[in-house]
Amino acid sequence: MEERYLSVTALTKYIKKKFDVDQHLNHIWLKGEISNFKHHSRGHMYMTIKDDNASIRAVMFQRQNQSLPFTPENGMKILLTGHVSVFEIQGQYQLYIQDMQPDGIGALHLAFEQLKEKLFKEGLFDKVHKKDLPKYPSQIAVLTSPTGAAIRDILTTLERRYPIAHILIIPVLVQGKQATKSIVDGIISANQFSEIDLIIVGRGGGSLEELWCFNEEEVARAIFQSELPVISAVGHETDITISDMVADVRAPTPTAAAELAVPSKLDLIEKIINLDQFIYKHMIHKIEQYEERLSSIEKSYVFKYPERLVEEKEQRLDRAMEHITKHMDNLITSKTVNYHNIEKRFSFVLTTTQIKHKEEKVSQLMNRLHRASTQHIDNKKNAFSKKLSQLDLLNPTRIMSRGYSITYKKDRSIIKSIENLRKKDAIVVRLTDGHAECTIDHIRKEDQNERKK
Structure with missing residues (x-):
C-alpha cells in the first residue's frame, strides 16, 4: 500500500519534466511590469513579473543580464523572452529570462x-x-x-x-x-x-x-x-x-x-577680503607717496623761501608789461606809414578823406588792443594770486604758526612715531621762528583710550 505514495521530490521532478518538455513553455514572449527587484551580489537578478491580475517569479542569471544596456527598476514595463520551469527545492514554477528590453522603448x-x-x-x-x-x-x-x-x-x-x-x-x-x-x-x-x-x-x-x-x-x-x-x-x-x-x-x-x-557665499567673502586688503595697501601706498612729496617740498629751496618765487614772478610781470607798452608805442608811431609805398603796392591814390578814415580805423584797433591787453594782464594777475594762495596753504610755517612743530633726527628724517625713538637720541624740533636741539630722556606710549581723551 505504501508503494503507491510518491515523495515530494519525485512529484516535483515529474512536474519539472512536464514543464521542460512542453514546447509552449520552452520559448515564450512575455509582457509585464517589474516588482520586488533584487540584484544579487553574485550578479543574478531576481524579480516578479506582474500584470493587473497575476504575477510570476523570475530570474535572470548573470551570463544573460551582463549585456543589458539598462538597469531594471521596480515599476518598469518590459518585454522579455525566456522559458518556464520548476525550482525543485521550493517546488515553485518560475520564469527564466533570456533577454529583456523596456516596453515601448523603441x-x-x-x-x-x-x-x-x-x-x-x-x-x-x-x-x-x-x-x-x-x-x-x-x-x-x-x-x-x-x-x-x-x-x-x-x-x-x-x-x-x-x-x-x-x-x-x-x-x-x-x-x-x-x-x-x-x-x-x-x-x-x-x-x-x-x-x-x-x-x-x-x-x-x-x-x-x-x-x-x-x-x-x-x-x-x-x-x-x-x-x-x-x-x-x-x-x-x-x-x-x-x-x-x-x-x-x-x-x-x-x-x-x-x-x-x-x-558661493564663501567665494564672495574671500573676494571681499582680498579687495579690502588691496584697497588698504593701495591707500597706504598713496599716503606714503604724498608724504614723500611733502617731505621733498619741505626740503626744497622754494618751500623754505617762498618769497623768492614771488619776487621772480614780479620781475617777469614787469618785463611783460614793458614789452606790451613798447609794442603799443610802436603801433602808435606806425601811423606815420609811408602812403607812397602803399600807393605803389595797391596801384591807387589815397585821398585825404581815405587817409583820415584809415587813421581812425588804426586808432580804433589800438584802443581795442589796449583794452584786450589790459584785461589779459588782469586775468594773469588774478590767476597768479590764486596760485600764491594755494602755495601758501602748503607752507609748513603757516601750520606751525598755530602751535605745531616738526621733529627731526640728526639725519633730517622726520619722526612720525615713538617707535622711531630710543633713549639718549638727539633730535631737532623745528618751530615757526627757529629750532631747538633736544635729547630723549623718557618715552611713553599712549593706548587707544588715552588718545581719544
Whole structure:
C-alpha cells in the first residue's frame, strides 16, 4: 500500500519534466511590469513579473543580464523572452529570462530622435540663442514637484551657497499625461514676474517614460521662448532630454542646477577680503607717496623761501608789461606809414578823406588792443594770486604758526612715531621762528583710550 505514495521530490521532478518538455513553455514572449527587484551580489537578478491580475517569479542569471544596456527598476514595463520551469527545492514554477528590453522603448527613442532632428534644424539648440545666467540673482523660480527629492536638494543647496536669494516655488507635474501642460504653464507664469531673474526646471531620476514630458515639443518651445534664462536639471547625469538641449544651461542633477544658479557665499567673502586688503595697501601706498612729496617740498629751496618765487614772478610781470607798452608805442608811431609805398603796392591814390578814415580805423584797433591787453594782464594777475594762495596753504610755517612743530633726527628724517625713538637720541624740533636741539630722556606710549581723551 505504501508503494503507491510518491515523495515530494519525485512529484516535483515529474512536474519539472512536464514543464521542460512542453514546447509552449520552452520559448515564450512575455509582457509585464517589474516588482520586488533584487540584484544579487553574485550578479543574478531576481524579480516578479506582474500584470493587473497575476504575477510570476523570475530570474535572470548573470551570463544573460551582463549585456543589458539598462538597469531594471521596480515599476518598469518590459518585454522579455525566456522559458518556464520548476525550482525543485521550493517546488515553485518560475520564469527564466533570456533577454529583456523596456516596453515601448523603441517607439520613444524614435520619437526622441525625430524631434531632436526637427528642433536642431530650426536652430533651437544653437549657442547664439543661449542667454547668460545672472551673476547675482535676487529671485529664482523653481519649477518642479513640491513633494519630490529634487526640490529639497535645490533648496538646501541654494540656502547653503547663497542664502540672500529669494526662491519662488511654482509647483508643476513632472510625470504623466498632464505634466506637459503643467510645465508649459509654469514657465509662462514665471516670465510674468518682473522680479524673477532665473528659472530652474526639472526633477529627479526615472525611466524614459517617466521623464518623457521633458522631451515634448511644447515644453521645448516654452523653454526656448522664455525671456528669462532657464537651467534644465532633469534626472541623473546620464539622462539627456530635449529640454536639456534647448535650455540656456544644462545641469546634470537638481543639486548641480542650484550650484550653477548662484555663487558661493564663501567665494564672495574671500573676494571681499582680498579687495579690502588691496584697497588698504593701495591707500597706504598713496599716503606714503604724498608724504614723500611733502617731505621733498619741505626740503626744497622754494618751500623754505617762498618769497623768492614771488619776487621772480614780479620781475617777469614787469618785463611783460614793458614789452606790451613798447609794442603799443610802436603801433602808435606806425601811423606815420609811408602812403607812397602803399600807393605803389595797391596801384591807387589815397585821398585825404581815405587817409583820415584809415587813421581812425588804426586808432580804433589800438584802443581795442589796449583794452584786450589790459584785461589779459588782469586775468594773469588774478590767476597768479590764486596760485600764491594755494602755495601758501602748503607752507609748513603757516601750520606751525598755530602751535605745531616738526621733529627731526640728526639725519633730517622726520619722526612720525615713538617707535622711531630710543633713549639718549638727539633730535631737532623745528618751530615757526627757529629750532631747538633736544635729547630723549623718557618715552611713553599712549593706548587707544588715552588718545581719544
